[in-house]
Amino acid sequence: MTVDSYTALAKHFAAIVAETTTPTGAAAPAPFLETLPADVLNWVVNFLPDDAHWLRWFLTSIVAIVAILTVFGLTFAFLTVTERKLLGRFQNRYGPNRVRIFGVRVFGFFQPFADAVKALTKEDIVPTAADKVLHLAAPAATVAFSLLGFAVLPYGRHLTALAGMDAALLYFFAAGAASELAIFMAGWSSLNKYSLIAAMRALAQLISYELPLLLVAVPAVMVAGTLSLSGIVEAQGGWLGGVVPHWNIFTPWGFAGAIIFYIAALAECNRCPFDLPEGESEIIAGYLTEYSGFKYALFFMGEYFGMAALSGLGVALFLGGWQAPCEFLQFVPSYVWFYVKLVVVILSFMWMRATLLRLRMDQLMRLAWKCLVPLALVNLATVVFWERTAGWDGPALQAVRWLAALALVVVPFVLLGKTLSAGFGPRKYRYA
Amino acid sequence: MLGTGILKGLYVTAKNLAGSYHDPERLTTIQYPEETAHIPENYRNYPFLVFDGAEAVAGLRCTACKMCEKECPPQCIYIVGERDPATKKMRPKVFDLDISVCMGCGICVEVCPFESIKMDQHFEVAATERFEELLLHREQLAKPDSYYHKIHPTEAAVSDGVLAAEKRKAEERAAKAAAAAAAKAATPPVPPTTASGEPVSA
Ligand code: SF4
Ligand code: SF4
DSSP: OOHHHHHHHHHHHHHHHHHHHSOSSTTSOOOHHHHHHHHHHHHHHTTSOTTOHHHHHHHHHHHHHHHHHHHHHHHHHHHHHHHHHHHHHHTTOOOSOOOOBTTBOSTTTTHHHHHHHHHHHSOOOOOTTSOHHHHHHHHHHHHHHHHHGGGGOEEETTEETTTTOTTHHHHHHHHHHHHHHHHHHHHHHTTOHHHHHHHHHHHHHHHHHHHHHHHHHHHHHHHHTOSOHHHHHHHTOOEETTTEEOOGGGSHHHHHHHHHHHHHHHHHTTOTTSOGGGOHHHHTTGGGTTOOHHHHHHHHHHHHHHHHHHHHHHHHHHSOTTOOSSGGGGGSOHHHHHHHHHHHHHHHHHHHHHHOOOOOHHHHHHIIIIIIHHHHHHHHHHHHHHHHGGGOOHHHHHHHHHHHHHHHHHHHHHHHHHHHHTTOOOOOOOOO | OTTHHHHHHHHHHHHHHHHHHHOGGGOOOOOTTTSOOOOOTTOOOSEEEEEOSSOTTTTBOOOOOOHHHHHOTTOOEEEEEEEOTTTOOEEEEEEEEETTTOOOOOHHHHHOTTSOEEEOOOOOOOOSSSSGGGEEOHHHHEEEHHHHHHHOHHHHHHHHHHHHHHHHHHHHHHHHHHHHHHHHHHSOSSOOBOTTSOBOOO
């Protein structure tokens, strides 16, 4: 490279730094807390000389990475114990409540630290016949790929790690698809038939559910007119009468899309009721069978990171991202809203896990290809209708618009449901 | 409609979640070290030795008759008897019970003629060693009668009845013997006399 291209590169990085650090869309008066993260970043970066673009870019990235790892690492730690406690409560049990540190027992919320010590000190068993390199690389790859998605999530008004990325959604799905590779790596390298079956299941499942996931993300892109997640979130700003937010979920297509997205996201994170790759009752622990100790913990971490990233995407696409639910609640910083919504979505995942039973492989495929994909395609038509009729004025026309769009959502669902569940009535018990 | 079943299920689990916080009746877990499960009166695991009075080893009812040692199917009792120099009664010098072998059959209890050995309810017997720590000696096995009454009230009452009946019988027997001796003394066919012809004083 010539000196010229270096300077060009340096300018490019400087632009990225500027974009990440300077508040965009500073129309609203920025309160102190709102800009605090960006201010801290600026303060850190300003220790470096002005013309050290490389270093500035590097430091900005490091700070962003550290921040994401800290926040979501801690979120992961406490989600594991929250999940166990909630599952307990959903089943009328206490859940873990024992661990104490220096005699302090915060309802057992120190459990993750005990778990970490346990995972770190456990023996790391690698099967003799396993492909050692892949076996070691798979857990790391899972975590790495699931972390990629965090780079483009808009955490707050001025808080996106890669704010300059205008194909954020594409990037997110590309990064998400890579996690399938990691799972297959784990299943293949273990040289265990259960692991391999699980890996095949996981591949089939993840590829099948990627389709509805993508198809329902398209409407949000069509309405906002941008692939940038920050743009999609900004397009959901504003309130009807100051209380009803303009989030996508409050439109007929958004509602249907959010539900399809929710189901597909559950399947993408291998969570109950779609946890076939880890079906304990059939294939031991699936692709985790040959993993122990810290590698096992890494897989768990990757799974939770993936779940958090997908929930974050769902929040950005349908739940208005960092937008406050009511106008007068705007004094709460935007990133708090994002986090609250994220946690609510993840908690609802846990509720699902406590309620539903695991599907069978053929049921899983049927749900994806016969139910979710057609509904997602119809949803595309709905959003086209919704956008074409955006100019309709007056209550009568608006009512027609809403009713027609609702019909477009409900009628296919009911019809499809009838056809799919035909012949699957309530089971009659006939004394075996 | 498709999906209504899921909504119903979600309602049920949500009810559990809310209910488990305001209605402790729903939670069936017994939080062990703080709370203990209710142990039924007839629960038994391995035997202990009952003692009367204040001193544990001195008050043991056991007479070292070795009936239990002989009857114990897995042979987990080991007894060495000795004679108490003061009372001239037999008592166990060694009474060992291997609780890692005892199968809790209660045969020792059934054969004991002295209401001495009874089944215990103490179950927190974890030890850090396999042999010595699970071999209980008479000091550890001796427990007061009040403890017996606490853990098996009905059985202890029956046991008290047996002991009382035995005591009464023994007293009657003693009284009868005393009476017989007295009668014997009162009507001597030929009162024994000393050389000087005076009756022998009792
Ligand atoms: S309970 Fe049975 S096994 Fe245990 S000491 Fe008594 S006779 Fe032996
Ligand atoms: S049978 Fe009763 S009195 Fe005899 S040795 Fe055993 S415990 Fe003691």
